[in-house]
Amino acid sequence: MRARANAIAALHLGAARAVAFTLLLAACASPKYPPVASATTAAANASFASHAAVDLTWEKMPTEMEMGSFLFQTYRTSTLAGTEVPQDLGDTVSVFLWMPSMGHGSSPVTVERLGAGRYRASAVFFLMKGDWEIHFQVKNGKDISDEAVLAITY
Numbered sequence: 129m130r131a132r133a134n135a136i137a138a139l140h141l142g143a144a145r146a147v148a149f150t151l152l153l154a155a156c157a158s159p160k161y162p163p164v165a166s167a168t169t170a171a172a173n174a175s176f177a178s179h180a181a182v183d184l185t186w187e188k189m190p191t192e193m194e195m196g197s198f199l200f201q202t203y204r205t206s207t208l209a210g211t212e213v214p215q216d217l218g219d220t221v222s223v224f225l226w227m228p229s230m231g232h233g234s235s236p237v238t239v240e241r242l243g244a245g246r247y248r249a250s251a252v253f254f255l256m257k258g259d260w261e262i263h264f265q266v267k268n269g270k271d272i273s274d275e276a277v278l279a280i281t282y
């Protein structure tokens with residue numbers, strides 16, 4: 129139960145940071161990303177508890193008939209230079225789709241590492257219209273050691 133409680137705490141922390149990150153960007157002169165709570169047609173981003181962040185760009189939107197795919201990058205923002213530095217998570221990152229209002233997911237999603245901190249998620253499919261969460265999970269064996277959650281409306 130401890131592992132599960134930790135995962136939930138990380139989830140909430142991730143969501144809170146995602147909101148804070150968006151507000152921070154909104155205050156900048158040239159925000160690089162649209163708000164987190166965007167539709168699936170736009171790029172979006174979320175943060176891990178460990179200060180790393182992830183951004184997502186749809187490559188092919190899933191439809192009611194076909195699975196889709198998106199590219200994502202994991203990175204850190206250098207506090208000195210303010211620039212984004214790739215944060216490679218190796219093969220430890222997986223993607224999990226969850227519909228919180230109904231307590232079910234949609235799986236499995238395939239993750240392919242393309243390069244340092246660059247990934248493609250394919251076989252992305254949402255079972256129904258509504259509010260979904262895309263969970264980016266960093267796993268240490270079976271345990272989820274970190275997680276970023278992106279809320280989307282499909």
Ligand SMILES: [Cu+2]
Binds near residue numbers: 230256258
């Ligand atoms: Cu549902």
